[in-house]
Amino acid sequence: MKIDNPSQTLVSGGAAEAGALEVLTPITVAYGDGIGPEIMEATLKVLQAAGARIAPEMIEIGEKLYRSGHSSGIAPEAWDSLRRTKVFLKSPITTPSGGGYKSLNVTIRKTLGLYANVRPCVSYSPFVATKHPKLNLVIVRENEEDLYAGIEHRQTDEVFQCLKLITRPGCEKIVRYAFEYARANGRHKVTCMSKDNIMKMTDGLFHQVFDEIRVEYPQIASDHMIIDIGAARLATRPELFDVIVTPNLYGDIISDVAAEMTGSVGLAGSANIGEHVAMFEAIHGSAPDIAGKGIANPSGLLLGAVMMLVHIRQADVAAKVHNAWLCTLEDGVFTADLQGQGRAQIGRPFGSMDFADAIVERLGRLPQQFKPISYQNPPLPTGPVAPLYVRRPAAKKAMVGVDVFVHQSESSADVLALHLQANQTPALRLLMITNRGVKVWPGGFPETFCTDHWRCRFMAAQADGEITQRDIVALLGQLTDAGVDVIKTENLCTFDGVQGFALGQGQ
Ligand code: NAD
Numbered sequence: 001m002k003i004d005n006p007s008q009t010l011v012s013g014g015a016a017e018a019g020a021l022e023v024l025t026p027i028t029v030a031y032g033d034g035i036g037p038e039i040m041e042a043t044l045k046v047l048q049a050a051g052a053r054i055a056p057e058m059i060e061i062g063e064k065l066y067r068s069g070h071s072s073g074i075a076p077e078a079w080d081s082l083r084r085t086k087v088f089l090k091s092p093i094t095t096p097s098g099g100g101y102k103s104l105n106v107t108i109r110k111t112l113g114l115y116a117n118v119r120p121c122v123s124y125s126p127f128v129a130t131k132h133p134k135l136n137l138v139i140v141r142e143n144e145e146d147l148y149a150g151i152e153h154r155q156t157d158e159v160f161q162c163l164k165l166i167t168r169p170g171c172e173k174i175v176r177y178a179f180e181y182a183r184a185n186g187r188h189k190v191t192c193m194s195k196d197n198i199m200k201m202t203d204g205l206f207h208q209v210f211d212e213i214r215v216e217y218p219q220i221a222s223d224h225m226i227i228d229i230g231a232a233r234l235a236t237r238p239e240l241f242d243v244i245v246t247p248n249l250y251g252d253i254i255s256d257v258a259a260e261m262t263g264s265v266g267l268a269g270s271a272n273i274g275e276h277v278a279m280f281e282a283i284h285g286s287a288p289d290i291a292g293k294g295i296a297n298p299s300g301l302l303l304g305a306v307m308m309l310v311h312i313r314q315a316d317v318a319a320k321v322h323n324a325w326l327c328t329l330e331d332g333v334f335t336a337d338l339q340g341q342g343r344a345q346i347g348r349p350f351g352s353m354d355f356a357d358a359i360v361e362r363l364g365r366l367p368q369q370f371k372p373i374s375y376q377n378p379p380l381p382t383g384p385v386a387p388l389y390v391r392r393p394a395a396k397k398a399m400v401g402v403d404v405f406v407h408q409s410e411s412s413a414d415v416l417a418l419h420l421q422a423n424q425t426p427a428l429r430l431l432m433i434t435n436r437g438v439k440v441w442p443g444g445f446p447e448t449f450c451t452d453h454w455r456c457r458f459m460a461a462q463a464d465g466e467i468t469q470r471d472i473v474a475l476l477g478q479l480t481d482a483g484v485d486v487i488k489t490e491n492l493c494t495f496d497g498v499q500g501f502a503l504g505q506g507q
Contacts, residue, residue, distance in 0.1 A: 024055040025312045028081045032091030033062045034286025035296035035352075040091045042298035042356035043305050049360040050321045053314055057081050062093035066101055073104035082112065088279040089308055091301060092286040102150060108279065110144050114272035115170065116177040117141040117251065118307070119283050121258035121268050124370070127329040128263035128338055135238040135262055138187065140178040141251025142206075143272060145170045148248045155487045156407040159453035166202040166247065169389040171209035176388070177273070178245035179217045184378075189221040189242040190214070193230040193250055201502055206247055227254075234258060259283055259300075264337040266296065269303030271311070275388060280308035290336075294351040297335040299325065302359075315375035322375075324359045326367040333358045401459035401492035402428065402472045403501075407485040409452040413441035420456055423482040427471040428458040432504050439506035457504070459492070 029044070031037040047054065059078035066073045073093065082088055088108075095103045108114070118140055125133030151163040178190050192210040194203040207224055214222040225233070227250045233240055234254055238261065246254065259268035265284045272279040282300025290296055302325060309318035336349040350358060366372040408416055413433050420430050433441040434457075435450040458475060460467045472489060479486055493500045 022053055024053050025087065025314075026055045026057060026085040027087040027089055027308070027312070028059055028078075028085045029056040030059050030061045030078075030088070030090045030093075032286060033064075033094040034092060034288045034291040036062075036091030036093065036286055038291075038294055038296050038352045039282065039298040039301045040089075042352045043089075043301045045353070045356045046302060046321055046324075046359050046363075047305055047309075047317075050317050050324070050363050052309060052317045052321075054312070056089070057085060061090075061104060063096065066096055066104075071101065072107060073101070074108070079111075082108075082277060086277045087308060087312055088277065089301075089305055090279055090281045092282060092284060094286045094288060106148050106150065109272055112274050112277040112279070113144070114274040114277065114279055115142070115144050115173045116181075116271075116273040117143040117255075118181065118271040118273060119251075119255040119259070119268060120303075121255065121262055123262045124267070124326075124329050127332070127369070128267070128334075130261060130263050132238050132261050135258065137238060137241045137258065138181065138185075138243045139251055139255040139258060140174065140181060140243060140245045141255060142170055142174040142246070142248045144248070146248035155405065156452045157409065158451045164199070164202050166205050168205065168209065169391075171206050172213065173388045175206075175210050175213045175245055178243055179213060179220060179222075182220050182243045183217065187220075187242045189223070190217075191222070191230070191241055191244050192224045193227045193244055193246040193254070194224070195227050195250075197226055201500075203247065210245070230254075231257070235261065255283055264297060265300070266335070266337045267299050267303075269300050269305070269307055271304065271307040273311075278308070278311050280304040280311070294353065295336045295349070296352050297337045298352050298356060299335075310375045310378065313377040315377045318375045319373050320363055321359070322373040323366050324362040324364070326370045326373070327362040327365045328355070328358045330367055330369050331358075331362070395495035396497075398466050398494045398497075399468065399491055400464075400466060400494055401431070401457060402467070402475065403490040403492060404456045404458060404475070404479065404484075405487040405489065406454045406456055407452055407487050408454060413444050413450065413454070416454060416456070417441045419482065420479070420484070423478050423484070424458065425471065425475045425478055427461055427467055428475050429461045430456060431459045432457045432507055434504040434507075437505050439504040453487070455504075457492070 029040065031040045059081050061074045061078055065075060093104055095101060118138060120138045121135060123130045123133050123135040145165050145167055147162050147164045149163060149165045153161050155161055182190050192207060194206045196203040196207040210224060227246065231254050235257060238258065256265055259265045268283045270281050270283045281304050284300055287296060302321065306318045306322050333350055333355065335355050339349050413435070417430060417433055424430055432439055434455045435448065435453065438448060440448055440450060476486060476489070
């Protein structure tokens with residue numbers, strides 16, 4: 001490994017005595033914020049000692065960049081490095097709260113198309129105490145969309161909105177990845193978790209795509225669970241699960257839960273896989289509460305680095321590091337987060353660097369209690385790589401109505417309906433008003449609590465009729481002239497005759 005001169009990619013390596021030159025793989029490295037520098041230093045120390053054939057290029061991202069005026073938390077030169085090396089080993093970063101800062105983690109994942117977040121969670125009982133000694137599962141989390149699109153608006157005095165975007169390409173890519181991952185890693189079952197009993201269109205699409213793709217993998221068992229019971233079962237009977245594929249937010253939450261169930265959130269590594277670039281990290285954050293104390297557990301980042309070594313086809317080094325780390329646990333060496341939690345722990349907890357030294361001392365050894373790890377390099381593509389998503393021909397789209405969202409405080413649904421009906425156009429007729437999704441007109445209940453945010457559904461006046469954008473513009477013009485405060489509109493369309501919008505609750 002060569003840190004000082006990142007541009008150099010050929011050095012005399014393990015075979016130096018024979019005068020052979022070794023090819024180094026350039027990787028981009030960010031030390032991050034909080035405990036980031038401590039765990040990165042420990043990780044790089046182990047990689048170097050293990051003979052990782054890498055040439056790290058350091059970039060600065062995170063808090064320092066935010067504070068120096070880069071509101072995105074990353075400078076243009078850093079993007080250049082990432083796009084050149086295509087491999088990123090990243091420590092956690094702190095997203096400053098408030099102030100309009102966007103999460104750099106989310107920005108990097110989306111900008112570089114890192115659509116699959118792979119989070120293996122494994123128990124290391126009895127050396128790390130856990131109530132779930134058989135826990136050994138992988139969470140494959142969709143990484144680019146869902147509520148993490150971060151499209152949020154304040155719409156009225158009382159109502160704030162965050163858009164949940166789920167796409168067919170996003171679903172197809174992540175579900176296929178989960179099955180391919182299972183096949184390549186000897187996993188026998190893929191469980192989809194979604195909330196499609198409530199979000200029938202967005203989570204419904206995720207579930208539907210899962211059902212479409214699972215039949216292509218008859219050798220792998222598959223099932224679906226609603227996320228609430230799925231999460232409950234995960235927390236009580238994790239041995240039921242092998243690979244879990246799920247949208248972004250659910251995956252983020254259940255992977256922290258699963259990692260913590262193994263003994264510490266500090267134990268799990270994570271890979272963010274894209275078609276062009278891949279990023280490797282710990283699943284935990286920058287842990288500001290323990291930053292600078294030198295006590296953080298570097299294991300999550302180290303196991304992320306192990307995944308990186310396999311990705312860059314250094315399976316030999318990956319296995320060497322992983323096995324030495326397992327030996328370290330077996331020998332009772334532990335960091336403060338695991339204190340008092342395992343069998344045979346020796347003495348006081350080790351600091352991050354001492355823990356790294358303990359791993360280095362054990363390089364070349366195989367664990368006695370845990371099954372030794374062996375990795376294989378991923379196969380090289382033998383021909384053209386099939387595209388991950390093939391766009392289908394566009395559906396026949398027909399516009400049949402419009403939802404007009406209105407800000408109005410001092411009114412009831414009945415009064416608002418009268419006002420809207422008095423100002424509707426010949427092409428569009430008021431069908432229904434909902435408040436927070438539940439129908440309040442016609443036939444609303446006085447018990448229903450209403451905010452100042454009303455969704456007013458206008459449908460084409462002629463049964464099965466189509467409308468045009470001009471009909472919507474005419475309606476908006478008339479409503480605006482009548483003093484209606486329109487926040488936004490959503491077109492109501494059918495696609496090949498199938499309704500592309502949900503009914504109101506109670507409609
Ligand atoms: P966190 O994961 O940083 O910390 C949660 C708890 O776990 C803390 O008590 C912490 O001390 C402990 N912990 C975490 N990692 C540990 C380790 N390696 N060793 C020992 N203990 C460890 O979560 P948080 O406090 O909610 O978030 C802090 C910051 O991290 C926030 O700014 C958040 O946005 C950011 N974050 C970044 C990433 C990332 O960069 N990928 C991920 C999650 C959170």
